[in-house]
Amino acid sequence: MMSTSRKTRAFAPDPASPGLPCDTPGCEQAGEFRAPKSRTTLRDFHWFCLEHVRAYNAAWDYYKGMAPEEIEGEIRADSSWQRPTWPLGQQGRQAHFDEAAAAELHAFAFGTRPKSPPKQQAPAELHDALGIFGMAWPVTFAAVKAKYKELAKRHHPDANNGSKQSEETLKRINLAYATLRAKLAMPPPQPAAD
Structure with missing residues (x-):
């Protein structure tokens, strides 16, 4: 037709x-x-x-x-289409390179490296969860969520022929994620109104 x-x-x-x-x-x-x-x-x-x-x-x-x-x-x-572009994977790397170059120039000019800020200690209740995720404190909830998705895919029993060990690992990953999510996704406390 x-x-x-x-x-x-x-x-x-x-x-x-x-x-x-x-x-x-x-x-x-x-x-x-x-x-x-x-x-x-x-x-x-x-x-x-x-x-x-x-x-x-x-x-x-x-x-x-x-x-x-x-x-x-x-x-x-x-x-x-008249939009800004940048090379893949380079978005946040430039700031790191700039900081490293500034540190090297400072060391060359003054003979010492600038002091880095002291590392913050993770809350005690998060040590185990961060260890399971292989992450160091401080972390953001977005980074934890991305790491959780990666670990859940890797250790899911369906991806490992129904392995019992993978099932137990996934349970530990889920518990660690719940702990981190409760701490990081929680809104900060608001000051009491008078």
Whole structure:
């Protein structure tokens, strides 16, 4: 059976046309076809008749007046839809590299490394849970949750042919996660109102 839906033809008048005459000086025909005014205002339009919009489009050059470096930059930006990008896996690494470089420069200039802040001690009730997860204090709930998902997948009995040892390990992981979640996901205490 043939499809009855029809696509509009490329040269069909725009239904949103304002009904004004063609923007070309001296043309009296209706301006039914839109064309962008410039590359910086792509949503601001001229309205032309069919003959003049064809001539305008034939002469249109988006990159006209740009230096080769600007054209290259536009093409690169278009490949990611004009959104910022960064290499995979590099998002948080730069800050670490900056800190390490600053420490090395400080050591070179003054002969000593800057003192690192003292390590915080984990609450006593979290020592075992952090040991099961293989994490050091301080931790965030998001990091604990990600580690839990990883460990649960690795030690799930279904992933280990129904192993009893995996089942026991998963029980310990679940208890450790419940302990950490209760401590880390809990909202901080609010001061009492007078």
